[in-house]
Amino acid sequence: MATLISATExxxxxxxxxxxxxxxxxxxLGRTDGNLEYLAAHLPGAVFVDLPTELADHAQAGQGRHPLxxxxxxxxxxxxxxxxxxxxxxxxxxxxxxxxxxVWWMLRNAGLDSVYLLDGGLTAWRAAGxxxxxxxxTPDVGNVMLAEGxxxxxxxxxAGQWHRKGVLLDARAGERYRGEVEPIDPRAGHIPxxxxxxxxxxxxxxxxxxxxxxxxxxxxxxxxxxxxxxxVYCGSGVTxxxxxxxxxxAGYRAALYPGSFSxxxxxxxNDVAVGSAPIEEPTGGPSGTSTxxxxxxxA
Numbered sequence: 001m002a003t004l005i006s007a008t009e010x011x012x013x014x015x016x017x018x019x020x021x022x023x024x025x026x027x028x029l030g031r032t033d034g035n036l037e038y039l040a041a042h043l044p045g046a047v048f049v050d051l052p053t054e055l056a057d058h059a060q061a062g063q064g065r066h067p068l069x070x071x072x073x074x075x076x077x078x079x080x081x082x083x084x085x086x087x088x089x090x091x092x093x094x095x096x097x098x099x100x101x102x103v104w105w106m107l108r109n110a111g112l113d114s115v116y117l118l119d120g121g122l123t124a125w126r127a128a129g130x131x132x133x134x135x136x137x138t139p140d141v142g143n144v145m146l147a148e149g150x151x152x153x154x155x156x157x158x159a160g161q162w163h164r165k166g167v168l169l170d171a172r173a174g175e176r177y178r179g180e181v182e183p184i185d186p187r188a189g190h191i192p193x194x195x196x197x198x199x200x201x202x203x204x205x206x207x208x209x210x211x212x213x214x215x216x217x218x219x220x221x222x223x224x225x226x227x228x229x230x231x232v233y234c235g236s237g238v239t240x241x242x243x244x245x246x247x248x249x250a251g252y253r254a255a256l257y258p259g260s261f262s263x264x265x266x267x268x269x270n271d272v273a274v275g276s277a278p279i280e281e282p283t284g285g286p287s288g289t290s291t292x293x294x295x296x297x298x299a
Contacts, residue, residue: 003104003248004209005116007128010090014044021083021139023091026122027051027099029184029235034099041132043092043118043125047081047139051238055102064263065184065236066102074106075146082139092118092125096207098199098242105241105256111147117245120208127206151244152255154231156264159257160271163193163278166229169222169254170194171243172261176235179274185235187265189272192279197222197232199239202246215250230254236262 005013013020024046026034038048049055054077056066069077083089089107091100097117107115118124126132154162162168170177170190177196182188190196201218203209210218224230230252234240237258247254264270273279 001108001113003117003245004119005090006119007124007130010043010118010125011128011130013088019084019087021081021087021089021142022046023049023081023089023100023103024093025049025051025055025091025100025103026093026095027238028095029238037094039135041122041134042137043122044131044133045137045139046092047137049077049081049091049103051099051102055106056236062263062266064259064266066238066262068106068237068258071110071146071148074110075144078107078110078144078146079142081142083142083144085144086114087142087144088114088116090116090118092121094122094207096200096203096242097121097209097245098239101242101245102238105151105244107146109148109151109153111150112144120206123207152231152253154255154257156257156259156267156270159191159231159233159259159264160193162229162231166231167222167224168194168257169197169230169232169243170261171197171199171232171234171240173198173200178276179272185262185265187272189265189274190278191233191261191264192271192273194233194273195222195278196276197243199234199242199246202242209246209249212249212251215246219247219250219252224252226251228252231257233257233260233264236260 024038024042057069060067091103093100175181177190179189232240232243237260244254
């Protein structure tokens with residue numbers, strides 16, 4: 001299954017009248033103006049998706065900052081976006097697909113095969129000279145029937161043990177992985193054993209994904225091969241979905257830890273490692289590396 005669609009390919013689909021549901025998922029951590037940006041200008045016919053309320057279920061205590069919604073709640077949202085069984089869905093944002101990847105992963109997990117990320121998002125669409133429109137789009141309610149479990153996931157317990165049987169990638173910025181800064185979670189650092197692989201390394205400066213061969217080279221330099229047993233986390237399961245998309249482009253299949261560091265760091269029973277190494281050595285590890293259990297580190 002292809003992961004990406006180009007602006008040209010999407011424009012041709014829409015121009016030909018081929019059934020396509022376009023989802024606008026503009027969201028960035030710490031900002032709340034995604035809907036305002038959408039109302040000002042979006043792809044023709046695009047429906048706005050509110051990530052905090054439609055792609056997460058905050059009623060689930062202890063499951064992290066953006067717990068996955070139940071299948072029933074997600075199906076209700078998907079139908080509200082106008083998705084019918086058999087539709088092709090294209091998701092985009094204006095941040096290198098970092099937010100759009102969340103709904104891409106969730107729809108793929110729900111059993112939809114024809115789901116794509118618009119490579120380069122709104123920037124690529126505008127750069128190609130294609131039109132945008134303003135205002136709210138309210139489609140007819142769809143009839144899609146969603147399943148669940150089509151994409152692999154791991155639990156909090158499995159995340160802590162994953163380095164013993166595979167590779168656990170941390171998709172957050174390097175400074176958060178090292179514990180130098182933590183803007184939102186209660187403790188700074190990373191899950192012991194995790195390897196730093198910032199999601200920003202998957203895209204060019206224009207927000208398009210690196211070619212498959214360059215992504216394969218990047219992941220190979222992190223110690224991955226085709227036999228690697230892979231799982232990914234981030235702060236709350238959003239950008240980890242982007243990492244999984246990049247891995248898929250490169251030919252890998254990886255599991256998602258949905259609760260991610262927001263769940264892990266809120267559980268005082270979990271150790272948190274700081275520094276550039278995945279885990280401290282028995283002797284105390286390299287200089288600047290330590291493991292902190294049940295305490296605050298950094299911001």
